[in-house]
Amino acid sequence: MKPAQFDYHAxxxxxxxxxxxxxxxxxxxxxxxxxxxxxxxxxxxxxxxxLVDLNRIPALAYIKEEGGQVRLGAMTRQRTIxxxxxxxERLPLLGEATRWVGHLPIRTRGTIGGSIAHADPxxxxxxxxxxxxxxxxxxxxxxxxxxxxxxxxxxxxxxxLGADEILVEVRIPAMPAGAGYALEEFAxxxxxxxxxxxxxxxxxxxxxxxxxxxxxxxxxxVPLRLRAAEEILERDGLGEAxxxxxxxxxxxxxxxxxxIHASADYRRHLTGVLTKRAITRALGVARG
Numbered sequence: 001m002k003p004a005q006f007d008y009h010a011x012x013x014x015x016x017x018x019x020x021x022x023x024x025x026x027x028x029x030x031x032x033x034x035x036x037x038x039x040x041x042x043x044x045x046x047x048x049x050x051l052v053d054l055n056r057i058p059a060l061a062y063i064k065e066e067g068g069q070v071r072l073g074a075m076t077r078q079r080t081i082x083x084x085x086x087x088x089e090r091l092p093l094l095g096e097a098t099r100w101v102g103h104l105p106i107r108t109r110g111t112i113g114g115s116i117a118h119a120d121p122x123x124x125x126x127x128x129x130x131x132x133x134x135x136x137x138x139x140x141x142x143x144x145x146x147x148x149x150x151x152x153x154x155x156x157x158x159x160x161l162g163a164d165e166i167l168v169e170v171r172i173p174a175m176p177a178g179a180g181y182a183l184e185e186f187a188x189x190x191x192x193x194x195x196x197x198x199x200x201x202x203x204x205x206x207x208x209x210x211x212x213x214x215x216x217x218x219x220x221x222v223p224l225r226l227r228a229a230e231e232i233l234e235r236d237g238l239g240e241a242x243x244x245x246x247x248x249x250x251x252x253x254x255x256x257x258x259x260i261h262a263s264a265d266y267r268r269h270l271t272g273v274l275t276k277r278a279i280t281r282a283l284g285v286a287r288g
Contacts, residue, residue: 003041007050013057014139017166019075020052022141026163028052030119032075035106040105060113060168065090072170074113074136079104091175093132093181093201097124101185103129103191111264113167119159122193124183126153129224131199131215134172136174140165144261153222174213179203180286184218185268188261194218195262198250200278211231214246214278219254219271224249228271229275238283246277 011017021028023169029048032055040046054060060075063084070091072081077266081087082098101107101124115125116136118275128134129149136147138161152159161167175181185197197217203210212230229250236242251272258264 001042001044002046004044006041006048008053010053014060014166014168017052017057018051018139018141018164019053021164021166024048024050030054030117030166032218033077033110034114035110035118036100036114036118043161054166063087063136065174066092069173070094072112072172074117074169075111075112076144078107078110078112078115082107091132091172093183093199094125094128094172096181097128097183097199100124100185100194100197106191112170116170116235117159117161117167118195119153119178119222121153121156121220122197122221123183124194124197124217126200127197127215127217127223128183129172131201131213132172132175132226135168137169137171138162138165138232139168144168146171149223150225155221160205163189163279175201176203178287179211180282180284182278182281184274184281184283186274192236196256196274198271198274198278199212200275200282202238202279202282202286204238204283207237207239209238212246212279214250214275216254216271219239219256219267221257221268224254226253226275228253233279243276243279246279247272250275 009020027049031053033049060073062073063086086096134149180202182200185194186195196218199215201213212233214226229246231248242244251268254265256267
C-alpha cells in the first residue's frame with residue numbers, strides 16, 4: 001500500500017518546526033529516522049495531514065558529556081551511537097543495546113529521539129533510558145521542559161509529549177567507572193523486536209552490590225524498573241541465591257500481555273530467565 005496524501009515540510013530550525021506543528025494543530029507527524037513511521041504511513045495506520053521532517057536541522061545531532069550526563073541530540077543516528085567513543089566510555093550499556101537494534105540499514109537511518117518518542121515497549125532504548133534513570137528535553141511553544149523516563153512512557157506507543165512539542169535531547173547519567181552491564185533479550189530472529197528484554201547495570205564492591213539497575217523491554221505496555229528485584233541484590237549481595245531470588249522477584253513484578261508472539265505466562269517466565277542472565281553477565285563485566 002501507499003500512504004494517504006499529506007503535506008511535506010523540511011524545516012531548518014527547531015523554531016520553524018514548532019511553528020509548523022502549531023499550524024496543523026495536532027494533525028502533523030514528526031519524521032526523524034522514519035523506521036517506524038513510514039511503515040505506519042504505508043499501511044495507512046497513520047494518516048497525518050502533514051509530515052515535519054527534522055533531518056535538515058543539524059543542531060539536533062550530537063553526543064557530548066556535560067554535568068555528569070551524556071547528552072544526545074534527538075536526531076543522533078543509532079549508527080553514530082554504536083561507534084561513539086563517549087558512549088563506549090561513559091554509557092557502555094547504551095552502546096551494547098544499540099547493537100541489538102534491528103539491522104544495519106535501520107541503525108544507519110534510525111535516531112535515538114525517534115525510537116524513544118515512538119515508545120514501543122519492546123524497543124531497547126526506552127529500556128536503557130528507564131534502567132539508567134535518564135530524561136528527555138521537550139521543546140514547545142512555552143519553552144523547554146525536562147521529562148524523567150518514569151514520567152515519559154504512558155502506555156503502548158504513547159508518551160507524555162504534547163502534540164505541539166518536539167523531543168530535542170536525551171540525557172542519561174554517565175555510568176560509574178567499572179560498572180557491569182548487559183542487555184539480554186529473546187526474539188524469534190535477530191533484528192526482530194524483543195519478546196522480552198532486560199537491561200542491567202551492576203556496581204559491585206567485592207561480594208556486595210552497591211547499585212543495581214534492572215529494566216524490562218516487552219514485558220508490559222511501558223518499560224518497567226524492577227525495583228524490588230534491585231533491592232534484593234543491594235541487600236543480599238551477589239551470591240547465587242540472591243541472583244536467583246532477584247530473578248524470581250522480577251518475574252513476579254511484570255504484568256505482560258499475551259499476543260500472537262507469546263503468551264503472558266511465557267513472557268513472565270522469560271523475564272525471570274533473562275534477568276538472571278543479565279545480572280550474571282553484568283557481573284562478568286563489573287570491576288571492584
